[in-house]
Amino acid sequence: MSTEGKYVAAVYLVVFVVLLGYVLIIALKLQRLQQEMAELVELARKRDKPEERKAVAVG
Amino acid sequence: MAAAIALIFFYAPVDQDGLNQKIFYFHVPIAFTAYACFGWGGWKALRHLWKGDEGADLESYVAIHLGVIFGLLTLVTGSIWARFRWGHWWEWKEDQLVLFLVLFLFYCAYFMLRYSLPAGPQRANLSAVYALFGVALIPVSVLAIRLSQRFIHPVAFNEHGTNMAASQFFTFCVALVAMLALAATMYTVELAGKRLDVHLRELREALQ
Numbered sequence: 600m601s602t603e604g605k606y607v608a609a610v611y612l613v614v615f616v617v618l619l620g621y622v623l624i625i626a627l628k629l630q631r632l633q634q635e636m637a638e639l640v641e642l643a644r645k646r647d648k649p650e651e652r653k654a655v656a657v658g
Numbered sequence: 659m660a661a662a663i664a665l666i667f668f669y670a671p672v673d674q675d676g677l678n679q680k681i682f683y684f685h686v687p688i689a690f691t692a693y694a695c696f697g698w699g700g701w702k703a704l705r706h707l708w709k710g711d712e713g714a715d716l717e718s719y720v721a722i723h724l725g726v727i728f729g730l731l732t733l734v735t736g737s738i739w740a741r742f743r744w745g746h747w748w749e750w751k752e753d754q755l756v757l758f759l760v761l762f763l764f765y766c767a768y769f770m771l772r773y774s775l776p777a778g779p780q781r782a783n784l785s786a787v788y789a790l791f792g793v794a795l796i797p798v799s800v801l802a803i804r805l806s807q808r809f810i811h812p813v814a815f816n817e818h819g820t821n822m823a824a825s826q827f828f829t830f831c832v833a834l835v836a837m838l839a840l841a842a843t844m845y846t847v848e849l850a851g852k853r854l855d856v857h858l859r860e861l862r863e864a865l866q
Contacts, residue, residue: 603677606742610681610735614688617731621844628851635858642865 695725
């Protein structure tokens with residue numbers, strides 16, 4: 600590849616890497632939010648059924 | 659984006675700048691997208707201060723965040739182009755470059771201001787005022803190349819229209835639309851994530 604071609608490739612590679620990094624960060628964040636959502640759903644279920652929670656704790 | 663890349667490499671002709679000119683089709687749309695993001699962030703900041711729109715502060719923040727990402731890409735892609743064309747990474751005497759760097763650093767400082775304050779109306783108001791100040795720098799940065807007496811930085815658009823062939827201009831327009839569409843998608847996804855984060859925090863507080 601010519602020197603000129605290397606510079607062009609570098610530009611497109613930089614853009615690709617930065618955008619890929621951004622997508623990865625957003626994906627990790629969505630994963631965290633999904634886990635948090637699952638925890639909250641669990642918390643809400645326990646609040647709705649206190650007897651069940653008690654039974655589980657004793658058993 | 660795929661169409662833009664295909665046009666850049668298989669349709670747009672190579673001019674006297676050689677293969678290096680292919681950088682233009684990404685570098686300039688990225689710079690325009692950065693300006694658009696900063697402008698959108700300023701508009702949302704104005705809406706927050708003027709109308710008190712709910713969520714406008716968050717929208718302004720997300721737009722500025724994306725503006726900084728595209729701004730960083732503008733500086734990096736421009737520097738790579740300059741290294742080949744001018745022989746060095748940066749030219750301090752070039753007004754366009756220095757003003758864009760000032761604009762970029764100004765918006766980087768936005769995050770320092772935002773995260774130095776506790777969440778609440780005061781943070782939202784101060785961030786909005788700061789974002790609006792930055793908007794004033796956008797036309798200065800765009801027009802700097804016309805105001806400057808030195809013309810090292812190439813001029814693609816002047817008062818007579820475009821300084822390129824029709825096929826090059828078409829490719830440039832497609833690349834610009836692709837970049838703006840990419841930014842709009844990133845904005846929608848990031849904003850949805852931020853809103854979800856806020857709602858989950860509120861839900862946790864309500865449940866505990």
